[in-house]
Amino acid sequence: MKASNNTIFITGGTSGIGLAFAEAFLAKGNKVIICGRREDRLKEIKVKHPGIIIKQCDIADEKQRIALAEWVIVNHYEVNIVINNAGIQLTANLTQPVNITRIRQELEINFIAPLHLASLFTPHLSGRNDAAIINITSGLAFVPLAFMPVYCATKAAMHSLTLSLRHQLKGTSIKVFEIAPPSMDTELGHDRREDKTQTHGGIHVDEFMAEAMQALEDDLLEAPIGQAKGLRAKREEAFERMNAH
Numbered sequence: 022m023k024a025s026n027n028t029i030f031i032t033g034g035t036s037g038i039g040l041a042f043a044e045a046f047l048a049k050g051n052k053v054i055i056c057g058r059r060e061d062r063l064k065e066i067k068v069k070h071p072g073i074i075i076k077q078c079d080i081a082d083e084k085q086r087i088a089l090a091e092w093v094i095v096n097h098y099e100v101n102i103v104i105n106n107a108g109i110q111l112t113a114n115l116t117q118p119v120n121i122t123r124i125r126q127e128l129e130i131n132f133i134a135p136l137h138l139a140s141l142f143t144p145h146l147s148g149r150n151d152a153a154i155i156n157i158t159s160g161l162a163f164v165p166l167a168f169m170p171v172y173c174a175t176k177a178a179m180h181s182l183t184l185s186l187r188h189q190l191k192g193t194s195i196k197v198f199e200i201a202p203p204s205m206d207t208e209l210g211h212d213r214r215e216d217k218t219q220t221h222g223g224i225h226v227d228e229f230m231a232e233a234m235q236a237l238e239d240d241l242l243e244a245p246i247g248q249a250k251g252l253r254a255k256r257e258e259a260f261e262r263m264n265a266h
């Protein structure tokens with residue numbers, strides 16, 4: 022895909038990967054729109070980068086998703102790229118009755134919201150040059166970490182959905198990308214960390230961004246980044262190693 026002169030809408034731009042994409046695309050001469058639930062974060066980002074357009078939204082809510090897509094299309098008609106990035110990461114102990122509300126929330130944010138948003142944008146994007154939908158999945162789409170089974174299942178589902186979406190959009194101008202990040206040091210899983218200063222672990226966002234941006238510019242439609250490559254290639258071996266403890 023071309024790296025400049027796009028109008029790019031990113032879900033979950035208030036931290037981590039979404040914010041890094043927003044900053045990188047802004048620096049390359051794109052118009053960037055981000056959303057997130059935390060209004061204070063959105064305002065801080067606006068102060069730091071006046072060029073970034075902000076919109077507060079909870080994509081777990083169906084009505085807010087519909088209103089969000091309409092708002093983007095009406096106010097930024099030239100939008101040609103949508104990045105489905107927002108996500109949460111929860112643990113779930115399946116040996117006990119689960120908290121089904123939390124499970125539904127994770128499914129809604131990580132799977133139903135990107136699926137719904139993609140479908141809300143495809144009629145608009147299909148008429149545009151250089152259109153793309155970019156789904157952020159995970160290396161854990163290929164090999165699950167068993168203590169976060171629902172998170173990994175949503176990412177596996179997003180991988181599958183991306184293949185189907187790409188197939189359905191074959192005759193249109195829309196390219197469908199999947200970026201599968203490795204473990205990265207962001208705020209992901211922050212809610213379940215008792216010690217909030219504890220890091221997520223994994224590589225620095227800058228290291229990820231260099232490879233991810235290159236993959237997009239090279240039109241690599243399915244791009245596992247860093248260690249995620251190994252998870253895709255050697256699933257069974259990786260599962261035993263990752264879940265040994």
Ligand SMILES: NC(=O)c1ccc[n+]([C@@H]2O[C@H](COP(=O)([O-])OP(=O)(O)OC[C@H]3O[C@@H](n4cnc5c(N)ncnc54)[C@H](OP(=O)(O)O)[C@@H]3O)[C@@H](O)[C@H]2O)c1
Binds near residue numbers: 203
């Ligand atoms: N970090 C990793 O190791 C890793 C590895 C593989 C894949 N990923 C994927 O990369 C994506 C970004 O994660 P990250 O690592 O950058 O984590 P992060 O720093 O926690 O960022 C998550 C983003 O999603 C937004 N978000 C979450 N729920 C939302 C909701 N209901 N409505 C709107 N926005 C919402 C958050 O904004 P608000 O809190 O302001 O709503 C935040 O901007 C996720 O899909 C994640 O699964 C991450």
